[in-house]
Amino acid sequence: MSQESLGPDPLAVFESWFVEARTHDPRFADAMTLATASPDGRPSARTVLYKGLDDGAVCFVSNYESNKGQELELNPRAALVFFWASLNRQVRMEGHVERAAASWSDRYFAARARTSQIGAWASAQSRVIGSRAVLEARIAEAEARFLDQPVPRPSFWGGYRLQPERIEFWLGQNARLHDRYSYRAGPSGWAVERLSP
Numbered sequence: 001m002s003q004e005s006l007g008p009d010p011l012a013v014f015e016s017w018f019v020e021a022r023t024h025d026p027r028f029a030d031a032m033t034l035a036t037a038s039p040d041g042r043p044s045a046r047t048v049l050y051k052g053l054d055d056g057a058v059c060f061v062s063n064y065e066s067n068k069g070q071e072l073e074l075n076p077r078a079a080l081v082f083f084w085a086s087l088n089r090q091v092r093m094e095g096h097v098e099r100a101a102a103s104w105s106d107r108y109f110a111a112r113a114r115t116s117q118i119g120a121w122a123s124a125q126s127r128v129i130g131s132r133a134v135l136e137a138r139i140a141e142a143e144a145r146f147l148d149q150p151v152p153r154p155s156f157w158g159g160y161r162l163q164p165e166r167i168e169f170w171l172g173q174n175a176r177l178h179d180r181y182s183y184r185a186g187p188s189g190w191a192v193e194r195l196s197p
């Protein structure tokens with residue numbers, strides 16, 4: 001794979017790789033590993049779902065009071081990784097993370113299934129819970145609270161935007177001679193370099 005064939009805009013490359021991955025194997029093509037770190041540098045990683053690009057930022061949704069939410073509050077930088085096994089491709093991104101605008105989160109939340117909306121209210125994500133029965137009781141409580149009315153977005157739940165400063169494309173090749181291209185955002189746009197595999 002040549003540098004020329006990728007082109008100068010890594011977000012356009014990402015979008016076309018994502019579409020290819022989804023077409024090839026739709027199962028979890030939108031799943032990405034999101035790594036955050038505490039202010040003292042202890043990393044943690046988990047899977048979240050990709051919710052699209054918005055003005056050059058990668059969007060995902062979560063609970064703002066979860067472990068990741070608390071880490072992002074104190075240390076608003078993250079890395080994320082897509083691995084598409086069916087294509088033997090990986091995309092890595094690193095950058096600054098901020099909360100999405102309330103209007104974006106409201107719109108996204110309103111379009112979710114009602115069960116997911118109720119779930120967002122019921123689950124104090126990342127906190128210890130005594131049993132599944134406690135969770136089910138919290139679901140019933142939320143259902144009763146919002147009976148016969150639309151479920152509003154909880155203030156503790158919404159979107160995040162990761163603004164990539166580095167994007168790397170990895171394409172598996174024979175004999176471990178994989179292709180890697182690393183794009184870095186700079187004052188005059190994206191600069192690209194080939195990396196050793």
Ligand SMILES: Cc1cc2nc3c(=O)[nH]c(=O)nc-3n(C[C@H](O)[C@H](O)[C@H](O)COP(=O)(O)O)c2cc1C
Nearest residue numbers: 031046047048049061062063066067068069125126
């Ligand atoms: C396939 C898959 C998709 C997931 N998508 C999300 C998501 O979009 N948002 C989210 O908050 N958690 C998602 N989770 C759950 C997270 O991996 C994680 O358990 C949760 O966010 C709590 O992480 P934390 O305690 O580090 O904050 C997903 C898990 C899997 C396996």
